[in-house]
Amino acid sequence: MTTAVREAPHHRSLYCVKQFGCKRPECRSRNSAYSRRRYRQVGYGTWQPLTDAEPVRQHIAALRAAGNSIPRIQKLARVSAATIARIIYDGVNPRADRIRRDVAQRILNVPVQAAPTTPHTRIDGTGTRRRIQALVWMGWTFTMLGPHLGIHPRQLTDLARADRVTAATARKVADGYRTIQTWQPGNHGVPRASQTMARNIAAHECWHGPLDWDDIDDPNCKPDDGNRSEAKASTKPKVYADPQRVARLTAAGKSAAEIAQQLGCHQRTVVRARGRATQAVAA
Structure with a gap:
């Protein structure tokens, strides 16, 4: 044997x-x-093989915040995945309070710098999210945007609210946005009803247009609501047309357009008031 x-x-x-x-x-x-x-x-009496793990844990957190993945940190520090997990995760087994000095030194020697960006690297989605929202604000539907951006419409609905996206997706949306923002949706096959629906969605979600951003990629940039506020302030208040008064003016031979001008309301408002007056007489 x-x-x-x-x-x-x-x-x-x-x-x-x-x-x-x-x-x-x-x-x-x-x-x-x-x-x-x-x-x-x-x-x-100087043998101290272990050291406090908290500074190492904070260093790993800083590396991850800079975009470095756990496998990349593991490779750069020449430590095992189990060692990293023992330092940062607190689950069934409690996190390590003390680790070997040589392990701690290898991890602390990894410089805190941004990881190289690859097409699959996940980055901040602020610019991607705002670009899609701005196009919807213009009247583009997700269904019509998809072919122009090369992204499935269902994925676009998720990207319009995404916090993190891949670098490849961010680049694809940015490249398409440069061209599409100069197009009128109606000139590229978007029906008027669909444009209205898209704009209503943007208004409900409080999305902003392309010109509202000084820097569309800056998470700290605030939208410019000046134009929107001025538009709201300049909106005329609704005018109520009294059906009885409209009936008297109609009996006097005035047209709906003349009555609307006299009352300061829309012609459709006069037509509706006439209908209510007729219904009241019939009742």
Whole structure:
């Protein structure tokens, strides 16, 4: 009967010697050097193999905020995924309060800088979200926007409210937006009723048009509501047309247009008032 010899997964640390009894000269030498250093420091009373994990945890959080993924941090620091998980996650097993000094130093040596952007990197979705909302504000429906942007309409409804998007999607929306914002929806096949529906959605959601943003990609930029406020302020108040008065003016031979001008209301308001007056007489 023979006994299978297990091979160590790597030879970068003391793991291969302690767990697999590795006989490589360089591994045995590294283990001997560690044992001698530990023996001396224990004798001097300076042996402190563990250190506080909180600074390392904060450093990992800063790296992730800069866009670095856990696998990337793991690769740069040359530590295992289990080590990272033990530091940052608090689940079935409590988070580590203390970790080895060499592990802490390797993680702290990773500089806090933005990760290189790839097409699949998830970035802030502010610019993408505002661009789609601005096009809907102009009267574009998701169904008509989809073919021009190269994105399925169902996905556009999600992107109009997304906080994070991929870099490829953000670039695709930005490229299409530069052209589409100069088009009139009616000239590119969007029916008038669909334009009205899109604008009503934008008004209900408090979305803004292209000219309301000084910097459409800046999350701290606030929309310019000046034009919208002025438009509301200049809107004429609704005028009630008294059916009896409209009936008297009609009997006097005045047309609906003349009555509307005299009362300061729309001609349709006069027509409705005439109808109410007729119904009152019939009753």
